[in-house]
Amino acid sequence: MTQHLYLEQFGPVHALPVLHYRMEFAQLVRMAFHQVKPDVVAIELPATLEAPFLRAVRRLPQISVISYQAAEKGGGQKPAETVYLIVEPADPLAEAARQTLEHEIPLHFIDVDTDHYPRHQERFPDSYSISRIGLKNYYEEYRRSAASELPCREDQRREQGMAYRLQQLAATRRRILFVCGMAHLERVKSDFDRQLAAPLERIRREGVNLWNLHPDSCREILGEFLFLSAVYEQRRGPLPEEPEEHGGGLRKRFHVLELIQGGKQEGTEETLLENAIRRSARHLGREGTFPDRQRIIYQLFNEASRHYRQETGEPVHIWQKRAFFRFSRNYAFQEGMLLPDLFQLLAAARGCIDDNFAYAFCRLATCYPWQSESSDLATIRISPEELWGDSRRIRFRPRTKRSKGLSRMDMLKRKREQRPGEWLEGFDDPSICSYPPEDIAIEDYGRFLKRKGSMQLSEELSRSEKFSTSLLDGIDMRETMRNLHEGAIYVREQQRAKGGVGSLVVVFDEDRRKDRFPYRMTWLGEHDQESDMAFYATDPAENIVGPGICRCEYGGFLLSYPPRRMMDVWQDPDYRMATSGAEVLLMAALDYSIEKYVVYVAARPPRSIFKQMASRLDRKIIYIPLGSLSPQKLKQLRILHILSGKDKREIARDYIW
Incomplete structure (x- = not known):
């Protein structure tokens, strides 16, 4: 919005003070362009880089790097330092050049080329504050804080050279838009009113190269993290259409008929990540509004939460969301910023939720759909140390089982589909079965819950x-x-x-809308050590992890012992009064229990009518709150794998982690 914009005017020059590589200032350049309607634009870059810079701007949204060798001071024997200039969408100088190319307006490079410009570690206030107080107040506060600082010799040369060239342009132009670094503008303005001579400078530079930046380097060295740059790029033009996804997730999905006939995967990971960017860009407000960094981070968190739930089956709870934003805000305050950077966001994601969420967050935050390794230019890799001189590292440590004799890198050897549709070939057996290690784990935990229910009952009777x-x-x-x-x-x-526990019901999600857990099944125990089981779960076709091997997530399950007695509870007309899958399981547990007590584990107790029903059947329900149990253990038990044929049990361990 125009109230955020502020321009310093001297003569015909309308100067916009900016911070390099900050999205807010790139948007201000666009606003200044439409307000001033200049007949010429001047930017703070030397003319020796004009040709490669303009070519890099024409390649946008693909990110480019300009490199050249700076001459060694004093003619020493040390190797010359390589200077890199990144051309990215969220940089105000790149945006100014794009505007001139789109509107066919002359662009002038008025800076002075220098080989010995020192590294500055100047700290600026968080650019997000412009969204709240506007550029005028921001710039005035900066001028007051920097008034006592003296410029170095190279800065004086550059600023006098820029002022001289602005004087030359002012002689023939009426409206000049000058995009300049905030640290230089005040002195350029004062030099503009003085009589200046043409600066002594290099007029040509050899060995200037233009490179395509490798996607891996993009994730580490850009001024803005990639998700923010991608959202800004999407909002430069008309807002994108709302992306359509059919149950969009990062799982391996197949249509039901594809399991029989073979087919193609519905969507790739790259497409789904790009859809998240398009959806976020569209939901940030109407076209042309000032981009709010805080809302972009909020959209990034929501999209990462969505992918996290699709991959792990676990939602991001409201208390985790609150902790994430409180932690990241405090971390940013500690570093003197209003909003966190990518490193701080990843630290908050890992600390407040888990490593899997941090990985999903990082994957989306560093997604930039326009960048590829192959292009019309040679591709270069650049490390943060080469560009910025330092870096911060964060590691994600997924929780994996470790045992002697097994490499810690076994998780990287997980088998994958060699060709599209290969895993569909395993669904040639009409019979289905479970994965025995999971059966053992769930039976053990069922016995634990029965003992816990008996102890709770004894406590109530004491x-x-x-x-x-x-x-x-x-x-x-x-x-x-x-x-x-x-x-x-x-x-x-x-x-x-008096009496024991006969049946056990565990409800993770009641699924009252009956749309999240459509798969309903009744299994009979294969031997005397197993219980009969009824459960409802996610659709097996949504997540194929191997040939004839599907990964599902329980919504709830019933265990009843002894085995081989249970009919199909989902087709039993006696349970028609049940309003949800959880109530069907509880009614069946009361029916099939040969003992007096039935343990019911859920987030909330059953309706009172079930206590009356249990009393008529001479049964009693022992309720155990789901929140009183270990969330880590429940998370492990909630996953099951369905195998198409018992022959898959021999290979299942290679695909199940």
Whole structure:
């Protein structure tokens, strides 16, 4: 919006003070261009780089790098330093050049070429503040804070040279838009009113090269992280259409008929990441509005959460979201910034959620769909140390099982599809079965929950009373301390529950809308050590991990022992009154339990009508809150694999992690 814009005017020059490689200033360049309507544009770059820079601008949104060798000061024997200039969309100088090319307006490079310009470590306020206070207040505060700093000799040469060339342009032009670094503008303005001579400078530079930047280097060395640059690029023109995705996720998906006939994968990872960028660009407000960095980060978090849930089956909870933004904000404040940079966002993602989310966040934050390794130019790799002199590193450590004799890098050897549709060839057996290690794990945890339910029931049946004639089952220290003022001793009587636990129901998600867990199945135990099982889960066709091997996520399951007694509970007309899959499982558990008690594990207790139903069947429901159990263990148990034929059990371990 225009209230964010501020221009310093002297003579016919309308000067825009900018910070290099910051998105907010690139947008201000566009606003200044439309407000001033200049007949010529001048930018803070030397004429010796004009040809490669303009070619790099014409390649945008592909990112380019200009490189040349700076002469060694004093003619020393040390190798010359390589100077790099990145041309990226969110840079205000690149945006100014793009505007001149699009509107066919003359562009002048008025800076002075120098070989010995020193490295500056000057700290500027966070550019995001412009979105709140505008450029005028931002620039005035900067001028006050930098008033006592003296320019170096090279800065004086450059600023006098730029002022001289602006004087030459002002003699023939009426409206000049000058895009200049904020640190130089005040002195250029004062030199403009003085009589200046043409600067002594290099008029030609040999060995200037233009490169295509490797996608891997793009992730590390740009001034803005790639997701932000990509969203800015999408919003330069008309807003993109809302992308269409059919259950869009990063899983290996196949249509139901493809499992029978073979077919193609519905979408690639690159397409889905690009759709996330397009969707974020569209949801940031109407076309032409000032880009809000905070909202872009919020959209990035939401898209990463979406991919994280599609890959792992775990949602990002509201408390994790709150912790993420609070942590990243405090981290940014500690570094003297208003909003976090990419490194701080990744640290918050890893610390507040987990490494898998941090990886999904990083993959999306460093996605730039226009950049490829092959192009019309030679490709170059540049490390952060070469460009900025330093770097910060962050590592993601996925939790993997480790045992002696196995390499820690086994996770990198996971088998993948050699050709499209190869894994579909495994679905030639009409029978299905489970993966035995998962059966063992879920049976063990089922026995643990039954013991926990029995202990909880015993706790409910126990009572305490004042000591009179018998110690009963021992002194109740808690009750004695609570009533210490009475001067009495309390003893505890531990009553034993009559009967055992016959069936177990675990509900991860009630799925009341009946759309997330469409797959419903009843399995019979294969031997006397297994229970009969009924469950509802995600569609197996959504995630193919191997030939004839599907990965699913439980919404809920029922275990009933002894085995080989259970009919198909999902087709049983006696359970028609159930409003959700969880209620079907609970009704079946009450029916098939041969013991008095049924354990029900869920986020909330069952409706009161089920307690009445249990009473009529001489059964009792023991409710265990889902939140009282280990979330890590539940996360492991929630995943199951369905195999197309028992012959797949021999190869399943190579595809299941």
